[in-house]
Amino acid sequence: MTRYDILTAIPTAFRRDGSLDLEGSRAIFRYVGESGNEGAFVLGTTGEFPSIDLAEFTAVVEAALDELADRMRVIVHVGQPSAFEAVRLVGIARERGAKEFAALTPYYLRSSDDAVFDYFRQVSDAVGDGRLYVYIYPARSGNPVSPELLVRLATLPNVVGAKVSELSLDELAAYRAAVPADFELYTGADRDLVAAVDTGAQGVVSGVSSVTPKPFRALADAARSGEASAIAAAQAAVDEVVATIGGDMARMKEGYRVLGVTDAYCRMALDEPDADAKAEVARVVGAYA
Secondary structure (H helix, E strand, O other): OOOOEEEEEEOOOEOOOOOEOHHHHHHHHHHHHOOOOOEEEEOOOOOOHHHOOHHHHHHHHHHHHHHHOOOOEEEEEOOOOOHHHHHHHHHHHHHOOOOEEEEEOOOOOOOOHHHHHHHHHHHHHHHOOOEEEEEEOHHHHOOOOOHHHHHHHHOOOOEEEEEEOOOOHHHHHHHHHHOOOOOEEEEOOHHHHHHHHHOOOOEEEEOHHHOOHHHHHHHHHHHHHOOHHHHHHHHHHHHHHHHHHOOOHHHHHHHHHHHOOOOOEOOOOOOOOOHHHHHHHHHHHHHHO
16 A cells, blocks of 8 residues: 655754753644654754753753654654664654654764664664664765665664655665665655655655645645645645745744744754744745645
């Protein structure tokens, strides 16, 4: 059966001074929990994971599982520069009930294919009876994953799929052609749900859907119906919200302010939207939330 899963990449709420706003994060989790989307991707790029310490990781994971585990899948991102650090995060998350995980490849230093494989071997072992997704994002990690390496990673006992960010549909198709039929692939390109599924993916990991889930749900429903006019209309709506909000966490958080969800800010060095951008966010949120 063709799947059009929408896994929502969820921002982490911070106060203006940069401190963690756990109650604000809970409010975002509750909002996402009402979306009808198939899953949540917690503490990934959209969640500003590089800026999170161990205590904050623990608190955010606890909050996410508490608010979302009975509503949708919760995938906890544990990727770190080293297997030691990633395994430590897996242990913390497992103790709190997490069953699905994603790990960015090692990053900052360039790693050989054998080193990347060993990293995921250790993370896979730590996952135990859980499920692990390889997070492929060479534009940020500096470590590419070839189709041949992904085939090797797919042999690890708990590696069930991959999230693929900022790679082309042709590159996604090359992964699909190489890996086993039951290996799951998700694109990180918000607008490419239908196009990615057409290449053999199972869905999208989308940060924009954390603010405006309705156009994404409409697109998934239209794709399942196969009605060309409905797909075109839904795709146009998704394209509009993605063009306005995109992968910009500060704009996502402006959307939460417009919606009255929470008054959240970014911890990492990201520009706050200017007046024109705020007006555009308010317009699309008003039209599509």
